[in-house]
Amino acid sequence: MSEEKLISVTFSDGVERRYPAGTSLFDIVAEIDLGSNVPLVARVDGRLVDLSTPVTSDCAVKLLSFESPEGKGVYWHSTSHILAQAVKELFPEAKLGVGPSIENGFYYDFDVQNPFSPGDLEKIEERMRRIVKADLPFRRKEVSRAEAQRLFTSKGEDYKVELIEELDAEEQPIIYQQDGFIDLCRGPHLPSTGYIKAFKLLSSSGAYWKGNERNPMLQRIYGISFPEQKQLDEYLSKLEEAKRRDHRRLGQELDLYSVHEDVGAGLIHWHPNGAVIRNVIEEFWKEEHWKRGYKLVYTPHIASERIYQISGHIENYSDLMYSPMDIDGIPYRLKPMNCPGHILIFKTRQRSYRDLPIRYAELGTVYRYERSGVLHGMLRVRGFTQDDSHIFCTEEQLPDEIVGVLDLVQFMMDTFGYSYKAYLSTRPEKSIGSDEAWEKATNTLRMTLEKMGLDYQVDPGEGVFYGPKIDIELEDALGREWQGPTIQVDFNLPERFDINYIGQDGREHSVVMIHRTVLGAMERFIGGLIEHYGGAFPVWLAPIQVAIIPITDVQMEYSERVAEALKADLIRVWVDRRSEKIGHKIRDAEIQKIPYMLVVGSREVKEGTLSLRKRGEGDLGSVKLEEFRTRILDEIRKRM
């Protein structure tokens, strides 16, 4: 009997086992009972590999199922290969682009004569089902560069050939094959196509090769897959839920806003209901800024082009600015940003160190040219109102100012029920300012985040050219991320505008300038809020806070009296005077997502009470007017 060498495999749970050298992970897995947690791939000494990989020396192994991010990624990536195989079988002339896994699912890009139709997607799905059923193994093979070149050139896969040419010199091309389908791919992959239990192709669209708009446009197919049909159904119903919450749909149903072709794309008209929400938020915003030492200012919506030459906006942002209009022979522009105006106000007098910090804040409406294809409801528009502020301070004051802004951010986001993550963006390649200034400011931002105990990630090189920044990402009720507050230090404008202050030493010093927004823009923020709340706004924001529902006309007068009493406290009340059955009125109030309903019948009139009903919760029994008034005012005050 030959001497079989045993090697030691340590699993992630600490268990150590011995196997003959050359045993594949797949065979190892077969011996272990892992319950329903089917392993898909493994990390061997930290490297992600196929289960078909043999273990040849002592190693640490971590088996990964669909429950892990890596497992999901591999699962989806393998599904994309199945998609590609199906497409190649049905459309042999299609050329392959790339087909990675993404945050939710996967895609694959193809160069085809005719874009895919919805009917094509069905046919492709059908073909994919056959490939899954055949349970074809994914086979990995390392090939030489020349071999890979020859192989993909002979297949006419120009894009793959391009990818091979771009491989690092030391990187060896790897191909994966299932059945007759061969793809250039780093892997790893599932053991076989049969692992895919439930999948769906979701959409197709154009996408530029390598994401560059000068490159040819390929046709991309998106899809998703899961180990269980139930998970796919859940995912699809989550998509449905997101659709139900879509701010464009709710904006229409709840009569919040509209956009008009005759006015122009991306320009929002706020209806009374939407305007209430905006007004309440703006009042709250102003109040909070007053409390925190900001001074509110207003600046004009158009300005001579000269100011944007000084600020550098013409130079750096001209493609997002609207063309000039001629006024008395001078070119004027619609305001794309509020900063120059605030700076001019700052500069109207000489500032002493005693004046600083100066915090100017403005709900400033700006207009920016957005390409037609990117417009999206209230979230991506061409005219919007930023909750903008510029803080002018000394270098010493910078840390405290950042703390102040972050504290405001936390307070605001807690009020709206968002959780959030912070990102620190450092110096990009193309930038202005000294190394020293960058380092100082970046460190200040970093130290402040740490001091406040905020979790943050560093985005290296993602800062703006004029300074480092902190971005806050919000997570909404559906777990989706939104771009939120941003705090930017600016080394550029103080220099361009030559803004400074007189220090204690009687000499001029340069001002440190911070741009910051907390909500971003009213349009985008409220569009996001609509989805966050699914249209069911908390009482303090609800356009109509109380619906009073008389059962018959006999209770109309009493109802009106109750309404008047509540209106006196600025509570937004509506009396449903329609000659409808109470069930109908309640249904409509629920659909309109009105937080409170007060049902008034003869019993209530006789007893001088109200029958209280809460949105989504149903009948709460009878209350006295005073009792209800106290309750709702308390909720409004607490911004519940």
Next chain:
RNA sequence: GCCGAUGUAGCUCAGCAGGCCAGAGCGGCUCACUUGUAAUGAGCAUGUCGGGGGUUCGAAUCCCUCCAUCGGCUCCA
């Protein structure tokens, strides 16, 4: 801006292998009902069939073009 799809009543949608007055449901209006916690019934009216141009005896339907919207790409508050 690019690729694809869509655009018919206030809303959601049917009609679109060209051909009598363009339809349904919801909503609206009128009338009746006076109602107890998620849809009372009857009647009436819905309209430059996205805009412009063309083909045709005849266009919501076919072609061209512009606009808007939707899904993506690229870009972004």
